[in-house]
Amino acid sequence: MKISVLGTGVVGRKIAERLVQLQHEVTIGTRDPDATLEKNPEVGQLLAQYPGLTLLSFDEAAAGAALVVHAGNGAAAIELLSEVGSQQLAGKVLIDISNPLDFSAGFPPTLFCDGSESLAERIQDAFPDTHVVKSLNTLTAELMVHPENLPEPTTVFVSGNNADAKVATEALLRELGHRDIFDLGDLSTARGTEQYLYLWLRMFGKLGTGIFNIRVVR
Numbered sequence: 001m002k003i004s005v006l007g008t009g010v011v012g013r014k015i016a017e018r019l020v021q022l023q024h025e026v027t028i029g030t031r032d033p034d035a036t037l038e039k040n041p042e043v044g045q046l047l048a049q050y051p052g053l054t055l056l057s058f059d060e061a062a063a064g065a066a067l068v069v070h071a072g073n074g075a076a077a078i079e080l081l082s083e084v085g086s087q088q089l090a091g092k093v094l095i096d097i098s099n100p101l102d103f104s105a106g107f108p109p110t111l112f113c114d115g116s117e118s119l120a121e122r123i124q125d126a127f128p129d130t131h132v133v134k135s136l137n138t139l140t141a142e143l144m145v146h147p148e149n150l151p152e153p154t155t156v157f158v159s160g161n162n163a164d165a166k167v168a169t170e171a172l173l174r175e176l177g178h179r180d181i182f183d184l185g186d187l188s189t190a191r192g193t194e195q196y197l198y199l200w201l202r203m204f205g206k207l208g209t210g211i212f213n214i215r216v217v218r
């Protein structure tokens with residue numbers, strides 16, 4: 001499948017690498033490819049390691065993609081996706097991994113969306129013809145693509161308004177190795193997984209590593 005991963009941070013790089021290993025055709029999106037190669041040597045290393053992987057501007061990266069992964073900075077989400085354009089995103093499945101983190105008061109960050117809305121819904125409102133599915137945002141990047149690094153299966157959540165888009169997302173999650181996929185319901189349920197960050201960050205602070213997850217026993 002042709003998949004566009006929007007974002008060159010650790011999440012975008014990890015997801016892109018794993019999807020290439022799984023034989024998908026992957027493009028990585030960024031604002032300015034030359035500037036990114038200059039400032040972010042890890043991106044260049046990734047491209048050198050996987051010659052099929054390409055780094056393009058956000059709109060070029062999304063062109064022709066069957067599925068788009070949003071792995072951009074939460075505060076810039078609408079700006080980033082506007083660079084792709086609503087026409088380009090229309091009808092597509094957009095897996096949104098971003099979190100609405102606000103680091104303006106230091107660490108731990110707060111969230112700029114309160115429990116009455118989610119960033120995923122803001123994205124859906126801004127791009128009504130796109131099928132936004134929130135997932136993977138409750139895991140550190142490494143566990144998004146290698147959940148088997150934990151000694152037992154743990155839970156990953158899915159929220160979205162379109163049933164087919166969630167089926168496509170769940171198929172991709174299974175390819176990544178996720179076995180306990182919890183469909184919470186419509187996109188408003190992403191409020192819960194985003195607000196979970198308040199707990200995630202405290203557990204991260206206590207454990208000193210992001211290599212942990214929860215399992216919903218039911």
Ligand SMILES: NC(=O)c1ccc[n+]([C@@H]2O[C@H](COP(=O)([O-])OP(=O)(O)OC[C@H]3O[C@@H](n4cnc5c(N)ncnc54)[C@H](OP(=O)(O)O)[C@@H]3O)[C@@H](O)[C@H]2O)c1
Nearest residue numbers: 007008009010011030031071072073074076098099140141
């Ligand atoms: N790090 C984790 O383990 C983790 C776990 C769960 C969820 N998340 C979420 O995943 C997302 C990605 O996290 P990350 O740490 O990989 O990267 P990040 O540093 O949060 O975001 C980097 C990406 O955001 C883009 N960006 C920043 N400002 C922009 C702007 N004004 N306009 C357009 N694009 C802009 C950058 O574009 P350029 O490529 O042009 O620089 C880059 O591609 C975040 O929302 C984060 O909260 C992260």
